[in-house]
Every structure is written in structure tokens, then in C-alpha cells.
Amino acid sequence: MREIALQLNYQDNRWHAHNEQISINADExxxxxxxxxxxxxxxxxxxxFKIRFYFDFNNFPLWMRQYMPHYFNRETVVSI
Amino acid sequence: MSRTEDWWSAWLGLFFFGLGLLTIWGLDVVGWIAKPKTWELTNLLQDFSWSKLLKVSSKTYQHWHPLLSLFVTYVVFVLTTTLGAYYQKLNVKKFFTGFTIIFFLTWLSWIIGHEAHLSAIDAVVKKHNYYQEFNLSWGLQLGGGASYMLALLIGLIIGNFFKGFANKIKEAAKPEWFIKTGIVLLGIKLGIMTMKAAGFTYELTLAGAAAAFVAYLLFWPIVYYIGRKYFKLNRSSAAVLSSGISICGVSASIATAGAIKAKPVIPIAVSTLILVFAMFELIILPPVMTNLAPNQPIVNGAAMGMTVKTDGADAAAGAILDQLMISKHLKQTGEQWEEGWILSAALLTKIWIDIFIGIWSFILALVWIRNVDNKHEKEKIPKSEIWFRLPKFVMAYMLVWLIYLGLMYFFPDVVPHAKIGGHIVQGGFRKLMFMLTFLSIGVITDFSKLKGMGRLAVLYAIALFAIIAPIAYVVAYLFHHGMLPPVAK
Incomplete structure (x- = not known):
């Protein structure tokens, strides 16, 4: 199974995922x-394919990061 | 392991704890830390001397000038925390400046809070009755609580009326980091408590664990149901808010939102609400509980642990309650309860609640994927998520406690020597961390952020004061009624 890793962000009310090859965004x-x-x-x-999404915790305001340093990582499996 | 405040609380706490343990080998490398003394204004003005305001913590450093002691305290704390800030990739220059200001404002409030009219109690404490010795005609008799409340007040004034200044020092206003470090050091207190009253301590610990189940299995479903049924919140907002109100505040709301993959705007809004409400809880509950149930100190402490959200606000509320209840009991009976037991009751409950947040989030994530968001049948939840959400400072707290238990069982001869350093670290270092928390939590609390929160704020207020607080008190009463702290010798 091939693995693809993407960094996940939430900006302007949309989810954004990207790596060096892929850059996508969506509402959900x-x-x-x-x-x-x-x-x-x-x-x-x-x-x-195993797709790994790593949420970038810098999306949270600085004052909140001291309470919990992790949001989520997500894995999905795609077969084509 | 060096990038988060959580890990740094563990490192810093264990470092100070390790320094304290060196007294086993006769090395006192912690006794230089400064401590405030009880003083009286007229007496000070007649013949000013720094030694009336400050003292060093141990005889080893008795020959030091009090200001040298304060300066060394500052240097050690600013260096260790700035090192942590560097590894956490904070703005080091801003942190250094901010911490320096927070440190000295903290000490200012700590010293002022020890003025006899605010703190002295008309009873004999450690062979002194400062109320009589200073010939006071009046006094608030708040004990150590006066300093805590003053630090909080100064922080709140900065955070709400001098917002430009607050923004300048916010980089170093880290109440969660400071309090978690303080809690690690409180592990020493728990160790010493276990030596004195093992059965009582174990009972306190087990009751705290039971209370955690109440928070997860009783509070959470009730608040979720009300949020969905009467306030028409969507599933994500109801879940995040339920965790925030029922479990451990901001950290629970972030963990839950992450588990159900909610949009980050939801935990940000809920967290702002939690922080402001935690301040109300922190200000209102300790005096109310002290006056309504002055004979139930441990019940009050445990109820506080279940009611007040965020570790910082809970520890702060527990510390104020500890001081207010001890002072009231002392005033009324002349008998002094030992410090720290009421605070420990508040914290042990909260710590158990903290421990399970990773597992709770994992369960919620499974429920959400399978039952709510069932389009993602091929989505997996990495088990590492539990580890990421497990509070690391709790492991350090337990480790400190276990080391003390190990000494007690395997090397009882060294215990008296270990206690010398332990008392200094648990007293001086831990209390300074708590004081820094009080000022910092005030600095980052901005009451104006409640504007526009509407429905969420109303639900929060109803859930907290009509559901959580009363149930928490009943549960705390069931587990703890009749338990009293030992009398101080």
C-alpha cells in the first residue's frame, strides 16, 4: 500500500490539504x-493508498496551544 | 518532547524535584529561593528593612541578603522558562521581557498580600500570632489567600483595562504551563501526605477516580442532550461544548473537537467561553463554599475539582479555598488544618478527569465515524491519538509521588533528609508557580469576549450553575463527607 502524507489547515472557512505534489481545498x-x-x-x-492528514496546530491562536498541543491526524484508505 | 508546554511542565517540575532530592546527600541547592514574610505597614515605615518583607527558604543561605535571594530566584526561573520558550519556538525576546514583568508583578502582589492587615489571623500559627504581635485593630484575616486574590486582581486589571500592555506580556502569560509545573511539584506534597496518612491519601485518590466517571458518564450526556434538544445546537457544537463544560475545559473541548474533526472555529469559540466562565467560578465558588460549608473542607475541594474548568483555574480556586477554609477554621476554633489537603482534593479529582481525556476522545472519534459521519467507513483513527492527548505532566506528577513512596518503603532512613529539600521545593518553588499562574490567568482573560456568544453563553451558565455544580457537590459529599485535613503541628 502506498502512503501519501498531507498537511491539513483550516483557513477562510475551508479545509486545505497540501504536499509538494497536491494542493486541494474543500468546505468539508x-x-x-x-x-x-x-x-x-x-x-x-x-x-x-493510505492517505495521512496531519493537522497543522498553528491554525489555533497562540494562547490556546498551552491547553492541548494536538488537534487530530487522520488516515483514510483509498482503493482505485 | 521539547516542543509543548505540557512536556516542559514535566521537565521543569522533575528538574526542580531532582534538585530538592539532593538533600539526601546533604546538598542543599534549593534553599536560596525567596519567600515573603508577614509584615505591617506602620512598622515597616518606621524602620524599613528588606528582611521584614523577604527571607530565604533554608538555614544554609541564612547569611544572604533577601534581595540577593530574590535576584537568584529570578535568574533561575527566567533562565529555565526562557529555555523552555526557546524549544517551544516562542518569541524568546518577547517571552524574556514578558516573564520578567510578570515575575516582578507577581512578587509585588505576593509581598503586598502578606501585609498583616490582609493576611494575619488572630490565632497562633507556627508559634506566632502576628495579629497580636503587630497590635492590629482590624484585619481581613485572609491568610495566604490575600496574595492569590491580589495577583489575580492585578492580572485581570491588566487583561481588561490595559490591553496594549497585556498584549506585550502575553507571550509569557502561560497559566497552564506554570500550573502544570506546580502540580508536578505538588506530587511531593502528595508523597509527604501519604507518609503521614496513607489511608486518607489513597481514599482521596480513589474517590477522585470515581468522580472522573461522574464527569464523563453523567455530566456529558446531560449537557449534550440539553444542547441538542433545547438550544438546537448542531452535533459538533453540542459535543465540544459538553466536553468543555463537563470534563476539563479548554483541553477537553480541543480534544473532543479534534476527535470528531470539527472545524477549528468551534473549539476556539467554546474555549473563549470556558476561560471567561472559569474566572467567574474561580472568584465566586471559594468564598461561597467556605461560608456555606465551613466544616466540609475535603468535600468542598473535591466539588471544586469537578466544577471549575481548566487545570489552572481549578488549582487556583483550590489554592484560594485551601487558604480561606484554613483561615476561617483557625479563626473560629484556634485549630489549624494542615495546608495543601483541600487543594489536593481539588486537584486529584481534576487529574483523574485529565487522564481519561485521550481515551474518551478516542471513543468519541469511533462513535462519530461509525454513527454520525458514516460516509467515512474507510477512515481509521490512529491509536497514537490517545498518546498525543494524554497529559504528560500527570505522568511526571505520578512519578514524583511514586519516587516518594519508593523512598518510604525501600529507603526509610533517607526520608527525613529527602523531606528537607522536598518541603523547600513544594513550598517555595510550587507556590511561586501558583502565584505566576494567578497573575497570568488574569492577563489572558478578557471579559469583553463574552459579547456575541449568546446561546452558547446561556447554555454554559445554566449547565454550570444548575446542573454541574449541584451534582458535583452531591457526588463529592457522598465520597468525602466527614473527611478532615490533619491538624498542623
């Missing part, structure tokens, strides 16, 4: 999943 996380699937179909034709 499910929208990101759909766009990732489209990207994989276009670039790889077939295969199983």
Missing part, C-alpha cells in the same frame, strides 16, 4: 477525500 473533509480520489485516478490508474 469529505470534499478533500473526493478530490484526492480524483487525483489518484488521474495519476496512478489503480492501487491501494
Amino acid at each position: 473533509l469529505s470534499g478533500l477525500d473526493a478530490q484526492i480520489k480524483d487525483y489518484l485516478i488521474k495519476n496512478y490508474k489503480k492501487g491501494n
Whole structure:
């Protein structure tokens, strides 16, 4: 299974995910999943992929970070 | 392990704890820390001397000038915290300046709070009755609580009326970091308490664990139901708010929001609300509990731990309650309860609640993926999420306690020597961390942020004062009624 890692941000009321090859955004996380699937179909034709989203905690105001230093990481599996 | 305040609370706490342990080998490298003394204004003005205001903590450093002691205290604290700030990638220059200002404002309030008219109690404490010795005609008789309340007041004035100045020092206003470090050092107190009254301490610990189940399994569903049914909140907002109100405040709201993958705007709004309400709880509850139930110190402490949100506000409220109740009991009976037991009751409850936040979030994440957000059947939750959300300072607190227990059982001969350093660190270092918390929490609390919170603020107020506080008190009463702190010798 191939792995793809993306950094996840939330800005201007939208989720943004990016790495060196991919840059996508959507209103909901499910929208990101759909766009990732489209990207994989276009670039790889077939295969199983583990997609890891790492939330960038810098999205939170500085004063909040002392209370909990972690938001979430997310993994999805896409088969095409 | 060096990037977050949580880890740095553990490192800093363990470092100071380790320094204190050196007294086992006859090395006192902690006794230089400055402590405030009880003083009286007219007496000071007649013949000013710094030694009337400050003293060093141990005989080893008795020959030091009090200002040298204060300066060394400043140097050690500013260096260790700035090192932490550097690794946490904070703005080091801003932190250094901010911490220096916060440190000296803290000490100013600490010293003023020890003025006899504010703090002295008309009873014999450690062979002194300062009320009589200073011939006072009146006094508030607040004990150590006067300094805490003064530091909080100064912080709140800065945070709400001098916002430009507050912004300049905010980089170093880290109440959660300071209080978590203080809590690690409180592990020493728990160790010493266990030596004195093992059964009582274990009972306190187990009752705290039971209270945690109440927070998760009783408070959370009630608040969630009311939020959904009567306030028409969406599932995410109701869940995040329920965790914030029921569990451990800001950290729980972030953990829950992360677990259910809510948009970050939700925990940001809820956290702002929690912080402002925590301030109301911190100001209102200690005097109310002290006056309504002066004979139930441990019940009051445990109820505080379940009611007041965020570790910082809970510890601060517990510390004020500790001082107010001890002072009131002393005034009424002439008998002094030992310091720290009421505070420990408040904290042990909260610590158990903190411990389970990672597991609770993991369960919520599973429920959300399978039952609420069922489009993501191929989504997995990494188990590492539990670890990321586990508060690391709690591990350090437990470690400190276990080390003391280990000494007690395996090396009882060294215990008296360990206690010398332990008392200095638990007294001087821990109290300074608490004082820094009081001032900092005031600086970052801005009451004007309540504007526009509408429905959420109303739900929060109802849930807190009509549901959480009364149930918490009943549960605390069931587990703790009749328990009293030992009498100080």
C-alpha cells in the first residue's frame, strides 16, 4: 500500500490539504477525500493508498496551544 | 518532547524535584529561593528593612541578603522558562521581557498580600500570632489567600483595562504551563501526605477516580442532550461544548473537537467561553463554599475539582479555598488544618478527569465515524491519538509521588533528609508557580469576549450553575463527607 502524507489547515472557512505534489481545498473533509480520489485516478490508474492528514496546530491562536498541543491526524484508505 | 508546554511542565517540575532530592546527600541547592514574610505597614515605615518583607527558604543561605535571594530566584526561573520558550519556538525576546514583568508583578502582589492587615489571623500559627504581635485593630484575616486574590486582581486589571500592555506580556502569560509545573511539584506534597496518612491519601485518590466517571458518564450526556434538544445546537457544537463544560475545559473541548474533526472555529469559540466562565467560578465558588460549608473542607475541594474548568483555574480556586477554609477554621476554633489537603482534593479529582481525556476522545472519534459521519467507513483513527492527548505532566506528577513512596518503603532512613529539600521545593518553588499562574490567568482573560456568544453563553451558565455544580457537590459529599485535613503541628 502506498502512503501519501498531507498537511491539513483550516483557513477562510475551508479545509486545505497540501504536499509538494497536491494542493486541494474543500468546505468539508469529505470534499478533500473526493478530490484526492480524483487525483489518484488521474495519476496512478489503480492501487491501494493510505492517505495521512496531519493537522497543522498553528491554525489555533497562540494562547490556546498551552491547553492541548494536538488537534487530530487522520488516515483514510483509498482503493482505485 | 521539547516542543509543548505540557512536556516542559514535566521537565521543569522533575528538574526542580531532582534538585530538592539532593538533600539526601546533604546538598542543599534549593534553599536560596525567596519567600515573603508577614509584615505591617506602620512598622515597616518606621524602620524599613528588606528582611521584614523577604527571607530565604533554608538555614544554609541564612547569611544572604533577601534581595540577593530574590535576584537568584529570578535568574533561575527566567533562565529555565526562557529555555523552555526557546524549544517551544516562542518569541524568546518577547517571552524574556514578558516573564520578567510578570515575575516582578507577581512578587509585588505576593509581598503586598502578606501585609498583616490582609493576611494575619488572630490565632497562633507556627508559634506566632502576628495579629497580636503587630497590635492590629482590624484585619481581613485572609491568610495566604490575600496574595492569590491580589495577583489575580492585578492580572485581570491588566487583561481588561490595559490591553496594549497585556498584549506585550502575553507571550509569557502561560497559566497552564506554570500550573502544570506546580502540580508536578505538588506530587511531593502528595508523597509527604501519604507518609503521614496513607489511608486518607489513597481514599482521596480513589474517590477522585470515581468522580472522573461522574464527569464523563453523567455530566456529558446531560449537557449534550440539553444542547441538542433545547438550544438546537448542531452535533459538533453540542459535543465540544459538553466536553468543555463537563470534563476539563479548554483541553477537553480541543480534544473532543479534534476527535470528531470539527472545524477549528468551534473549539476556539467554546474555549473563549470556558476561560471567561472559569474566572467567574474561580472568584465566586471559594468564598461561597467556605461560608456555606465551613466544616466540609475535603468535600468542598473535591466539588471544586469537578466544577471549575481548566487545570489552572481549578488549582487556583483550590489554592484560594485551601487558604480561606484554613483561615476561617483557625479563626473560629484556634485549630489549624494542615495546608495543601483541600487543594489536593481539588486537584486529584481534576487529574483523574485529565487522564481519561485521550481515551474518551478516542471513543468519541469511533462513535462519530461509525454513527454520525458514516460516509467515512474507510477512515481509521490512529491509536497514537490517545498518546498525543494524554497529559504528560500527570505522568511526571505520578512519578514524583511514586519516587516518594519508593523512598518510604525501600529507603526509610533517607526520608527525613529527602523531606528537607522536598518541603523547600513544594513550598517555595510550587507556590511561586501558583502565584505566576494567578497573575497570568488574569492577563489572558478578557471579559469583553463574552459579547456575541449568546446561546452558547446561556447554555454554559445554566449547565454550570444548575446542573454541574449541584451534582458535583452531591457526588463529592457522598465520597468525602466527614473527611478532615490533619491538624498542623
